[in-house]
Amino acid sequence: MSYLSGKNIVLGITGSIAAYKSAELVRELREAGAEVRVVMTEAATSFITPLTMQALSGKPVHTRLVDDEAEAVMGHIQLARWADLIVVAPASADFLARLVQGRANDLLAALCLATSAPLAVVPAMNTGMWEHPATQDNVARLRQRGVRLLGPAEGDLACGEYGTGRMLETGLVLQQLGDSFDTGQLSGCRVVVTAGPTREPIDPVRYISNRSSGKMGYAVAQAAAEAGADVLLISGPVALTAPQGVKRILVESAGDMQEAVMADIDGCDLFVAAAAVADYTIDRPAVQKLKKRARDLQIALKRTPDILAGVAALPDRPFTVGFAAETEDLEVNARKKRLSKSLDLVAANLVGQPGTGFDADENRLHVFWEGGSRLLPTAPKQRLARELVRLIADHYHNRRNARETHAKDSA
Numbered sequence: 001m002s003y004l005s006g007k008n009i010v011l012g013i014t015g016s017i018a019a020y021k022s023a024e025l026v027r028e029l030r031e032a033g034a035e036v037r038v039v040m041t042e043a044a045t046s047f048i049t050p051l052t053m054q055a056l057s058g059k060p061v062h063t064r065l066v067d068d069e070a071e072a073v074m075g076h077i078q079l080a081r082w083a084d085l086i087v088v089a090p091a092s093a094d095f096l097a098r099l100v101q102g103r104a105n106d107l108l109a110a111l112c113l114a115t116s117a118p119l120a121v122v123p124a125m126n127t128g129m130w131e132h133p134a135t136q137d138n139v140a141r142l143r144q145r146g147v148r149l150l151g152p153a154e155g156d157l158a159c160g161e162y163g164t165g166r167m168l169e170t171g172l173v174l175q176q177l178g179d180s181f182d183t184g185q186l187s188g189c190r191v192v193v194t195a196g197p198t199r200e201p202i203d204p205v206r207y208i209s210n211r212s213s214g215k216m217g218y219a220v221a222q223a224a225a226e227a228g229a230d231v232l233l234i235s236g237p238v239a240l241t242a243p244q245g246v247k248r249i250l251v252e253s254a255g256d257m258q259e260a261v262m263a264d265i266d267g268c269d270l271f272v273a274a275a276a277v278a279d280y281t282i283d284r285p286a287v288q289k290l291k292k293r294a295r296d297l298q299i300a301l302k303r304t305p306d307i308l309a310g311v312a313a314l315p316d317r318p319f320t321v322g323f324a325a326e327t328e329d330l331e332v333n334a335r336k337k338r339l340s341k342s343l344d345l346v347a348a349n350l351v352g353q354p355g356t357g358f359d360a361d362e363n364r365l366h367v368f369w370e371g372g373s374r375l376l377p378t379a380p381k382q383r384l385a386r387e388l389v390r391l392i393a394d395h396y397h398n399r400r401n402a403r404e405t406h407a408k409d410s411a
């Protein structure tokens with residue numbers, strides 16, 4: 001499975017003869033389903049034209065830090081936040097040195113400094129430059145900071161020498177970039193995720209629903225699959241396709257969702273309830289379409305089952321995570337919800353504000369657990385979901401390890 005599908009990737013190109021290989025790389029990244037924005041240093045434009053890269057990426061190429069036109073399309077900070085991953089290929093010796101220093105003297109260096117996305121570099125240079133202690137020191141320091149180094153490979157170099165310094169072949173770059181999304185943190189785990197709204201029928205043609213788009217739940221399901229889990233997504237009606245590698249069951253009402261969850265919860269390790277389940281359903285939906293009347297219409301509502309609380313109350317319950325969409329007093333309400341529903345973790349977000357929450361592409365979450373909390377700052381929902389899944393996996397493994405130790409001690 002390619003984890004590059006749907007990922008936002010900034011491809012940085014620096015001044016190296018290997019820059020021509022980036023033309024192939026951008027094409028392959030797009031074929032793997034990634035959205036690519038190309039950023040070139042000034043030196044890179046001497047080796048390959050921005051026009052070529054624009055044609056291949058299908059998007060304007062960014063070259064300068066101070067550029068009114070490019071900033072108007074997507075500002076450099078926005079670009080840094082948009083990226084799920086930044087890959088610099090080829091990365092010259094000079095660029096590696098600038099990265100180590102934390103320089104921001106051109107757009108690409110500034111982006112690498114501003115982003116919180118993972119960074120990968122694909123060095124390409126003459127053997128002497130690669131083997132020089134200065135470059136080797138730089139490489140070691142970058143590795144320490146968590147920068148991924150892909151290559152370089154050994155072979156014939158453009159300068160006529162033979163040795164280490166060749167840019168890694170694009171196929172291998174692609175494969176290794178895909179692997180960087182596969183954390184393996186949840187491999188062997190079964191995860192059930194609910195997502196989207198529910199529809200409570202009034203009559204055969206009308207229903208009560210809510211503004212949930214399902215984006216956050218789908219992103220969580222995708223992130224869990226990328227973390228190696230076997231994921232079942234139980235989804236209300238949304239306009240999204242199932243993430244790659246995720247099994248999906250489509251449902252309509254809260255009652256249908258509860259049935260689907262309970263049918264599949266046995267043997268599940270983690271349950272994440274991201275669905276915006278209706279709290280009320282119509283007491284007795286009309287069998288025929290209701291006719292317009294002269295007077296007002298009263299519809300009797302009854303409570304729906306609380307799916308999440310039901311799962312948390314199971315004797316052999318999975319690690320249980322809920323969401324709390326609040327319009328006020330986020331922290332107090334989220335903590336209360338965690339306790340009242342006996343959740344292991346609750347991820348809270350403010351809704352009803354422009355740009356975040358329901359239907360938005362970005363979100364911000366405050367996650368609470370017993371004795372702690374963490375704020376996951378505003379980010380695209382896919383990235384946020386990956387951070388949330390990482391946090392969930394950490395807590396899940398800690399709890400499991402603690403239980404195993406306890407079991408051993410009392411044996």
Ligand code: C5P
Binds near residue numbers: 278309322
């Ligand atoms: O109580 P409230 O609806 O605010 O709780 C929200 C959390 O509970 C979400 O995780 C949601 O998916 C879950 N929930 C549920 N079944 C319901 C209502 C909410 O699973 N009937």
